[in-house]
Amino acid sequence: MTTIATSQKLNCEQVSKAYGDVQAVKNLSLRISAGEIVSLLGPSGCGKTTLLRLIAGFEEPDGGTVRIDDNLIASASQNTAIEKRNVGMVFQDGALFPHLTVEQNVKYGLSKTDTAKLRVKEVLQLVGLTDLTRRMPHQLSGGQQQRIALARALAPNPNILLLDEPFSNLDPGLRGQIRQDTLNILKANSVTALFVTHDQEEALLMGDRIAVMHEGGI
Numbered sequence: 001m002t003t004i005a006t007s008q009k010l011n012c013e014q015v016s017k018a019y020g021d022v023q024a025v026k027n028l029s030l031r032i033s034a035g036e037i038v039s040l041l042g043p044s045g046c047g048k049t050t051l052l053r054l055i056a057g058f059e060e061p062d063g064g065t066v067r068i069d070d071n072l073i074a075s076a077s078q079n080t081a082i083e084k085r086n087v088g089m090v091f092q093d094g095a096l097f098p099h100l101t102v103e104q105n106v107k108y109g110l111s112k113t114d115t116a117k118l119r120v121k122e123v124l125q126l127v128g129l130t131d132l133t134r135r136m137p138h139q140l141s142g143g144q145q146q147r148i149a150l151a152r153a154l155a156p157n158p159n160i161l162l163l164d165e166p167f168s169n170l171d172p173g174l175r176g177q178i179r180q181d182t183l184n185i186l187k188a189n190s191v192t193a194l195f196v197t198h199d200q201e202e203a204l205l206m207g208d209r210i211a212v213m214h215e216g217g218i
């Protein structure tokens with residue numbers, strides 16, 4: 001089995017982003033080493049999702065810089081295209097494409113090569129769901145949907161994986177198991193990850209370090 005590509009480090013320096021009068025992220029600095037998982041813990045509205053969107057490229061910062069392995073990917077004047085950043089993202093609700101099968105969902109971000117099918121098989125093995133390739137998302141449990149979302153995010157070998165409260169919609173019984181499984185997968189593959197949560201216990205379980213966010217800063 002091929003493993004995830006060499007993980008790279010993330011470096012956010014003095015990053016700011018406002019939406020009109022709302023200063024969502026304010027002079028925020030954060031570094032993540034290769035292979036490290038940092039939990040980003042903070043209350044609703046403190047700017048966690050905005051920070052992830054700045055790193056992924058869905059938003060552009062007003063100031064500051066974001067670097068992946070010393071390469072500048074975002075600043076007020078220069079922003080690398082989303083698809084060139086090689087950043088993976090897992091959302092709160094999984095956000096699978098409802099009209100595509102499990103296999104098509106996982107294959108979505110891969111170039112159409114002969115190896116794509118093999119890679120889909122590999123990452124489904126990684127999350128323990130090889131039997132479900134032909135299912136539609138609505139035929140999966142919430143926990144299975146989140147596993148597929150994780151598989152989809154890992155498929156293109158991202159440099160950095162961003163997880164935005166990925167388990168908060170799951171019922172407590174399921175949450176414990178999928179947390180642990182996800183942690184095992186990330187660690188076994190040395191994935192560099194920023195894991196967002198508003199749950200202190202979850203932050204402690206998942207993170208090598210915890211960054212506490214408050215009103216747009218760390």
Ligand code: ADP
Pocket residue numbers: 019022023024042043044045046047048049050051
């Ligand atoms: P969190 O993920 O920590 O709950 P967000 O990053 O979603 O926080 O939001 C931070 C602040 O920015 C909040 O006050 C929110 O209402 C505001 N905000 C987020 N996105 C937008 C947007 N697209 N337009 C205007 N305000 C926004």
Ligand code: MG
Pocket residue numbers: 048049050164
């Ligand atoms: Mg959020």
